[in-house]
Amino acid sequence: MRELNYAKAINEAIDFCLKEDHSVLVIGLGVPDPKGIFGTTTGLQDKYGSDRVMDMPLAENGMTGVIIGASLNGYRPILTHQRVEFALLSIEQIVDQAAKWFYMNAGQQNVPIVIRLIIGRGWGQGAQHSQSLESWFAHIPGLKVVMPANAYDAKGLLISSVEDNNPVIFIEHRWLHNTIDYVPDEGYRIPIGKAKVVRKGSDISIIAHSYMVLESIKCSEVLASQGISIEVVDLRSISPLDAKTILNSVSKTKRLIVADNGWVNFGVSAEIISIVTENIFEKMLCAPERIGMNNSPSPSTRALANNFYPRSINIAKIACKMLNKSIDLEVLFPKSDLPEDIPDPAFNGPF
Amino acid sequence: MNSTSKELYFAMLRIRMVEEKIAELYSEQEMRCPVHLSIGQEAVAVGVCEHLDQKDIVMSAHRAHAHYLAKGGDLKSMIAELYGKSTGCAMGKGGSMHLVDLNSGFFAAVPIVGSTIPISVGVAWAFKLKKSTNIVAVFLGDGATEEGVFFESLDFASLKNVPILFVCENNFYSVYSQLNVRQSPDRKLSVLAESHGIKSYTGDGNNVDQVSELTKKAIEHIKNNNSPAFIELDTFRWLEHCGPNEDDNLGYRKKGELDQWVKKDPISSYMAKIVKNHELTELEIIEKIEALTTEIDEAFNFAKESPFPDQSLLNQHIYKD
Numbered sequence: 001m002r003e004l005n006y007a008k009a010i011n012e013a014i015d016f017c018l019k020e021d022h023s024v025l026v027i028g029l030g031v032p033d034p035k036g037i038f039g040t041t042t043g044l045q046d047k048y049g050s051d052r053v054m055d056m057p058l059a060e061n062g063m064t065g066v067i068i069g070a071s072l073n074g075y076r077p078i079l080t081h082q083r084v085e086f087a088l089l090s091i092e093q094i095v096d097q098a099a100k101w102f103y104m105n106a107g108q109q110n111v112p113i114v115i116r117l118i119i120g121r122g123w124g125q126g127a128q129h130s131q132s133l134e135s136w137f138a139h140i141p142g143l144k145v146v147m148p149a150n151a152y153d154a155k156g157l158l159i160s161s162v163e164d165n166n167p168v169i170f171i172e173h174r175w176l177h178n179t180i181d182y183v184p185d186e187g188y189r190i191p192i193g194k195a196k197v198v199r200k201g202s203d204i205s206i207i208a209h210s211y212m213v214l215e216s217i218k219c220s221e222v223l224a225s226q227g228i229s230i231e232v233v234d235l236r237s238i239s240p241l242d243a244k245t246i247l248n249s250v251s252k253t254k255r256l257i258v259a260d261n262g263w264v265n266f267g268v269s270a271e272i273i274s275i276v277t278e279n280i281f282e283k284m285l286c287a288p289e290r291i292g293m294n295n296s297p298s299p300s301t302r303a304l305a306n307n308f309y310p311r312s313i314n315i316a317k318i319a320c321k322m323l324n325k326s327i328d329l330e331v332l333f334p335k336s337d338l339p340e341d342i343p344d345p346a347f348n349g350p351f
Numbered sequence: 352m353n354s355t356s357k358e359l360y361f362a363m364l365r366i367r368m369v370e371e372k373i374a375e376l377y378s379e380q381e382m383r384c385p386v387h388l389s390i391g392q393e394a395v396a397v398g399v400c401e402h403l404d405q406k407d408i409v410m411s412a413h414r415a416h417a418h419y420l421a422k423g424g425d426l427k428s429m430i431a432e433l434y435g436k437s438t439g440c441a442m443g444k445g446g447s448m449h450l451v452d453l454n455s456g457f458f459a460a461v462p463i464v465g466s467t468i469p470i471s472v473g474v475a476w477a478f479k480l481k482k483s484t485n486i487v488a489v490f491l492g493d494g495a496t497e498e499g500v501f502f503e504s505l506d507f508a509s510l511k512n513v514p515i516l517f518v519c520e521n522n523f524y525s526v527y528s529q530l531n532v533r534q535s536p537d538r539k540l541s542v543l544a545e546s547h548g549i550k551s552y553t554g555d556g557n558n559v560d561q562v563s564e565l566t567k568k569a570i571e572h573i574k575n576n577n578s579p580a581f582i583e584l585d586t587f588r589w590l591e592h593c594g595p596n597e598d599d600n601l602g603y604r605k606k607g608e609l610d611q612w613v614k615k616d617p618i619s620s621y622m623a624k625i626v627k628n629h630e631l632t633e634l635e636i637i638e639k640i641e642a643l644t645t646e647i648d649e650a651f652n653f654a655k656e657s658p659f660p661d662q663s664l665l666n667q668h669i670y671k672d
Binding site: 025051056057059061062063064065066067068069070071072073074075092093096097101102103104105106107108109110141142144165166 | 408441444445449453463466467468471473474475476478481499500502503504506507510664667668669670671
């Protein structure tokens with residue numbers, strides 16, 4: 001089994017799409033530069049030429065319009081922004097045009113585009129480099145929103161996104177780029193809209209997405225030593241949302257914690273708890289709980305940011321409360337030697 | 352491509368008569384969507400589109416009826432769309448502000464000002480990537496040139512030498528807001544385009560011959576130099592921004608301004624000129640008006656008699672499989 005990191009898996013997915021389909025274009029500020037969007041686009045321009053893999057002007061809204069237009073005339077462009085916040089400049093084109101085009105013309109013209117957005121945490125990212133705005137996009141009919149949490153899913157979901165006939169918002173967490181997973185050499189597809197049970201359990205379901213899947217798995221592994229059996233569901237896609245997998249899991253465990261990657265207010269966790277309470281309220285043993293970013297902008301200093309982003313211990317506290325277990329979590333989740341503002345020892349900033 | 356004066360006149364007259372009919376019947380409250388009529392601005396649409404091939408693409412904004420018709424968009428489908436019927440060009444899902452006719456190369460119109468400009472650049476860029484000889488013409492108003500996306504589009508079109516013709520219809524008003532409260536008098540639209548390296552032309556948008564001549568030059572420039580072009584054409588909307596009525600009584604336009612422009616009516620002035628030149632006879636006019644009246648009445652009857660879309664259409668076309 002070959003192992004690969006998430007960034008390289010993204011690179012392989014794009015490479016596969018460029019090779020398989022000559023209508024695929026790759027566009028983004030920094031795509032061909034020496035850093036290659038954290039390694040996700042490195043080498044692709046050399047391989048496929050500057051007509052297909054290219055840099056772009058700092059014109060997010062205009063370039064979103066341009067890729068929509070190219071998609072109407074036979075192309076499948078992938079546009080990349082190095083942070084989700086840059087895409088806010090293009091909300092008009094994404095929300096009014098790309099999302100609605102196929103509906104407005106009653107199915108005569110569709111918009112097969114992928115917009116890759118990178119989100120992050122830690123290293124003093126501050127208020128404008130740390131948001132997780134998937135619920136904005138998921139709110140809009142006509143958009144699909146995908147957030148893989150591991151390298152295997154990243155490759156398969158990106159290939160599915162490029163081959164999809166609709167606009168897909170593909171959100172990568174910067175802290176996942178260095179994570180390693182089994183990734184096959186060949187091209188393969190993970191269906192959009194399908195969640196995955198990544199750890200089986202019987203006491204509580206934790207529903208999570210993106211980086212919070214890792215924190216949820218860690219929580220479940222540690223609590224297993226205390227006889228607490230947690231099931232972790234990785235959403236993988238935010239829209240369409242896989243209600244069936246969520247409901248199956250919560251029907252079994254009868255307890256729900258949502259580990260949201262963004263703010264909880266009006267967010268993904270609100271949607272999941274609504275779906276669960278609307279459908280299987282009578283099965284629940286206790287009220288659902290949720291955890292996400294602190295309801296404030298993100299501060300830059302690590303002194304404050306450590307209490308901004310939720311971690312496995314915060315999820316574990318909720319789980320113990322839910323099960324009326326009194327466990328010394330500080331012992332179970334000892335402070336790591338690793339500073340809290342980086343994902344792994346290899347990460348040394350600045351971005 | 353080589354329309355006769357008579358054909359240009361008839362094309363403008365057809366658009367005028369269609370829109371006058373919309374204005375006449377709008378009060379019946381069966382066309383239940385906003386309509387932005389182009390009455391007074393027909394020469395731009397006709398003079399530009401006569402130089403476009405069927406496979407060339409046109410896009411527009413909220414005031415799109417003239418562009419749609421001039422590009423060859425189907426009349427019955429357009430009227431049915433205004434009536435919200437299943438036979439409409441977008442099955443009633445778009446309305447007047449979202450006309451589409453792919454067969455004639457009219458890709459889309461949208462009412463968010465400026466938003467079709469970059470999309471048009473993208474369509475044109477795709478032509479270039481495919482090594483097609485087709486071009487795209489995008490119609491925009493003076494207001495759209497205030498949007499950031501206009502500049503972003505000029506830059507990219509010029510950077511990539513995209514085969515696109517930007518056609519700016521300057522009618523001096525954005526809804527009720529005059530040009531002089533929105534733009535400095537020293538701001539010259541053609542210079543904005545020139546400063547992006549884009550060849551620019553300016554002219555009288557009420558003179559169809561001039562529009563046609565400038566368009567011909569601009570398209571030659573696009574094709575010979577693999578480079579975009581920009582045309583600014585002054586013109587004037589006679590009716591209210593949105594709706595079938597006159598609104599000069601509101602006083603947002605200078606007294607007498609509308610009258611001056613009505614005197615420069617692109618259609619009647621052109622008719623007088625070509626009749627005088629013996630390129631058109633009064634009998635031909637009478638016969639044409641009769642034929643157009645029949646065609647337009649048929650289109651409205653078709654729209655009125657067409658069924659509304661089935662309820663199942665509400666949830667169709669959200670995603671393509």
